[in-house]
Amino acid sequence: MEKANIDWANIGFGYIPTDKRYVSNFKDGKWDDGALISDDKVVISECAGVLQYAQTCFEGLKAYTTEDGHIVCFRPDLNADRMVDSCKRLEMPVFPKERFIEAVHETVAANERFVPPYGSGATLYIRPYMFGSSPVIGVKPASEYQFRMFTTPVGPYFKGGAKPITIRVSDFDRAAPHGTGHIKAGLNYAMSLYAIVDAHNNGFDENMYLDAATRTKVEETGGANFLFVTKDGKVVTPKSNSILPSITRRSLMYVAKEYLGLEAEERDVYFDEVKDFAECGLCGTAAVISPVGKINDHGKEICFPAGMEEMGPITKKLYETLTGIQMGRIEAPEGWIHVIK
Numbered sequence: 082m083e084k085a086n087i088d089w090a091n092i093g094f095g096y097i098p099t100d101k102r103y104v105s106n107f108k109d110g111k112w113d114d115g116a117l118i119s120d121d122k123v124v125i126s127e128c129a130g131v132l133q134y135a136q137t138c139f140e141g142l143k144a145y146t147t148e149d150g151h152i153v154c155f156r157p158d159l160n161a162d163r164m165v166d167s168c169k170r171l172e173m174p175v176f177p178k179e180r181f182i183e184a185v186h187e188t189v190a191a192n193e194r195f196v197p198p199y200g201s202g203a204t205l206y207i208r209p210y211m212f213g214s215s216p217v218i219g220v221k222p223a224s225e226y227q228f229r230m231f232t233t234p235v236g237p238y239f240k241g242g243a244k245p246i247t248i249r250v251s252d253f254d255r256a257a258p259h260g261t262g263h264i265k266a267g268l269n270y271a272m273s274l275y276a277i278v279d280a281h282n283n284g285f286d287e288n289m290y291l292d293a294a295t296r297t298k299v300e301e302t303g304g305a306n307f308l309f310v311t312k313d314g315k316v317v318t319p320k321s322n323s324i325l326p327s328i329t330r331r332s333l334m335y336v337a338k339e340y341l342g343l344e345a346e347e348r349d350v351y352f353d354e355v356k357d358f359a360e361c362g363l364c365g366t367a368a369v370i371s372p373v374g375k376i377n378d379h380g381k382e383i384c385f386p387a388g389m390e391e392m393g394p395i396t397k398k399l400y401e402t403l404t405g406i407q408m409g410r411i412e413a414p415e416g417w418i419h420v421i422k
Contacts, residue, residue, distance in 0.1 A: 085194045085234075089201035092236040094367065099232045101191035103184045106214070107174045107226040115184065117191050121231070130213025130223030137267040138167035139210035141366045142328075144189045144232070144421060146199040147409025152421040154207070155407050157185045159328045164209065167264040172222040173211060181209065182419065184230050189421045192232045199408070202237040206366075210267075238368035243400075245374030245389045246286035246363075248302070250352070251276055255290035255300060255323075262300075262323035269325075273303035287363065289376060291352060292321060299350040302363055305371065306330040307350070310360035310395045312386075315344040317358075329364045329403075335414070336402050343395070356383045360393030370400045 087097070098121050105115030130136040140160045145153055161181035168175045185207060189196065197203035209230040213223025253276040256262025261269055273288075280288050287305075292298040299307055299319045306327040309317045316337040318330055337345040355361075361373040374389035375382050387393030392400060405411035406418075 082193050089197045089203045094235045097233050099192040099195045102231040103188045105228045125214050126216045128216035130217040135268045136213035140164050142207045144205040152196050154419045157182050170264045176228045188230050195234045206235045207232050245372040247375050248287040249285040249377040251288035254293040258294050277303050300324050305363035305365035308362045309358040312359045318347050319350040320347045333399050340402050360387045360396050362396045
């Protein structure tokens with residue numbers, strides 16, 4: 082199939098409409114058959130549950146063109162599982178896992194001409210989401226829902242390579258210990274917008290959130306999990322019931338142990354020990370790993386030995402190995418790669 086007329090090397094990380102999107106509606110206690118449609122507009126009541134009480138959740142994953150020309154997705158089953166958890170926590174009907182994976186397959190296949198070519202640095206971003214669509218004026222769950230999935234080609238998150246960023250310790254709390262920090266609810270991201278804009282206005286790239294209960298332990302940023310590397314080469318990531326279980330982070334921890342032979346540990350990470358780490362990175366779907374060069378703690382700087390010029394050596398190995406798996410240059414663990422075509 083002939084590709085869309087897009088300058089793949091120069092597209093940004095933004096929304097470009099594609100040909101088809103998937104839609105399924107929940108009504109009278111069941112999901113309909115779902116369909117691919119061309120219309121990119123969503124029409125709902127002014128009193129829809131999503132508009133009144135933010136009853137919505139979403140996911141994010143990517144499709145790639147591999148070195149041998151296949152179009153693939155990376156671990157969509159885990160996105161399906163995480164959306165199940167989000168729906169249960171928000172009193173929304175679960176969209177079945179097998180149907181979620183089928184919808185990913187169908188939607189990517191229907192937008193094949195928008196999947197960037199191998200070597201361009203670009204990918205096809207896939208956004209599944211669900212929201213309460215029926216009118217709700219009392220505080221209660223909606224009775225009807227819509228599950229949708231669209232795609233958009235995006236450029237590399239970092240043009241010209243991933244340069245280490247500077248982040249700050251935030252005075253704001255991202256999530257309460259028994260709240261919704263562990264699910265991908267839209268409201269979590271709305272809560273983080275003020276803090277990230279404030280960080281940018283003060284010259285920082287991101288926020289480091291500490292745990293809300295004691296403010297002694299590292300949690301995550303507004304949209305990514307932390308990875309640290311100790312001076313003796315161990316990979317460490319924070320453990321908490323109020324952070325989102327990143328699929329990228331879980332994959333990187335497996336890569337660290339099984340591909341690179343490193344020790345890898347998920348545990349409480351106290352802020353007091355951050356100064357002793359050799360490397361730091363933020364991991365998520367968009368960038369895979371964003372290296373962190375320094376952390377500002379209310380005027381006091383923690384500078385990592387890896388510096389501000391390039392990724393630390395172990396962070397770089399993790400990044401190159403995982404992206405090699407995604408792009409088909411390195412053999413993947415069983416079940417990690419879903420082949421679309």
